[in-house]
Amino acid sequence: MQYHVDGELVDRENATVSVDDRGFRYGDAAFETCRAYGGEVFAWDRHLERLERTCATLGMEGVVPEDIADRVDETLAANDLEDAYVRVSISRGVQPGKLTPQSEVDPTVVVYAKPLPRGGVDGKAVWEDPAVVQSVKTRRVPDAALPADAKTHNYLNGILARLELRRATNEGYRPDEALMRDTDGNLAEGATSNLFFVDDGVLKTPAEGSLLPGITREVVMEIAEAEEFPVEEGRYAVDDLRTADEAFLTNTTWEVRPVESVDGIAVGGGPMTELLGRLYSRRVEERCY
């Protein structure tokens, strides 16, 4: 494999960053996980916009290189990849070991890729089974502490949530996504996914505030609105989810993934989950293949 590091393609073993890099030292970096289908990154403009927004939140406007899309294309081409996971990371770069960032930024820019199955209408989901979801004690970091719409390298909140799953795991029960609430106890999102559920024909999803506004979430909501499905963003309790008719998670790699159970209580996908998954795949097919 070859990765793009600071404007150059390098072999995997030479793709390294400095120990003085603030991305390593503090998680002081922005990133995007994208998905390429047939060599085309789906919803690239939205990913780029979110990346720029995260960089602005971190006080480093203008660090996204102008040729970033070319670097992504070059990384895919160098690895002969058409259907791939693509990760773009921009850290504040190497600076002296002080917490206060310097205003001059020489960012470290990395593009990483790995193969994924074909997506679209005849595609194969990356997940084997529907998600087994377990609610955790770890609360989503409040927006007032760390802006929830910034996608930074600091994933400790989600990592702590996922670690809790280990303790809940036994031979017959293997949760694979952590359900996080906000500090008021309202549903927020999964450790790396957004949450939807269906109740009496209404598609419901936790409102923005304590969650990362996912690009898949945005696309799924647009599709649902175009189909004239009632969509509601609101504040919900774990019980609303456990008693829902259907539930699913979204993220760039999973796309639309049904929820098998929440805290051991069966929920499952259903007709709306299936339809939205199909329409999402159709959109991928139209835009990328």
Ligand code: PMP
């Ligand atoms: N929430 C969190 C915390 C995430 O890490 C992700 C994955 N980026 C998502 C939601 C889903 O976002 P997207 O649909 O943009 O992949």
